[in-house]
């Protein structure tokens with residue numbers, strides 16, 4: 001039996017692609033460019049979804065809108081990161097604050113519209129509801145914890161806020177290592193959908209699992225060989241694993 005479970009939120013537990021699309025669309029078009037297109041084309045939305053697997057943090061969503069508007073499509077993580085480098089830190093920081101400002105406005109003024117934009121994957125909501133009282137199941141996400149709390153509450157999952165960890169100026173792995181030390185866990189499993197976060201170190205008792213359901217069959221490199229120590233996990237398998245932490 002594993003001592004603890006560490007789960008990323010967006011892309012593992014929560015399908016937030018529509019929320020990210022809506023919030024970043026308002027942030028980019030309305031707040032950054034000051035234009036308000038009357039409609040969104042299906043092809044525009046399809047392009048957004050195609051580039052989603054390359055997104056590392058919130059600011060990247062606005063970069064995707066900019067790339068679409070400029071008629072640029074990137075097909076690999078390397079190309080996407082090069083586009084982010086070209087955009088530069090100043091612009092990306094502006095993108096980040098605009099996105100969070102939009103989210104805060106939607107949460108404050110249009111919560112009934114904002115919450116249903118988030119959907120739990122498969123049967124995970126039920127599994128999480130069962131495992132919620134277990135102090136050894138953690139959420140580790142770069143999304144602000146107050147947003148996660150509201151979404152879980154909307155799904156009727158009573159999750160203790162102290163078990164939502166937000167890595168600040170450290171990697172997710174380092175955040176998990178410090179939780180493991182603090183709680184004397186000798187073994188754990190960490191599930192994330194962004195393989196860059198899954199840089200597990202040997203000898204710390206932490207196994208890393210890559211979740212790929214967020215990105216569907218079109219995930220770039222889905223069939224690629226993973227680095228040693230990293231394995232894939234299926235949605236059903238994760239649901240059962242989470243349920244096994246239930247009472």
Ligand SMILES: [Mg+2]
Pocket residue numbers: 008009010011012192193194
């Ligand atoms: Mg994620």
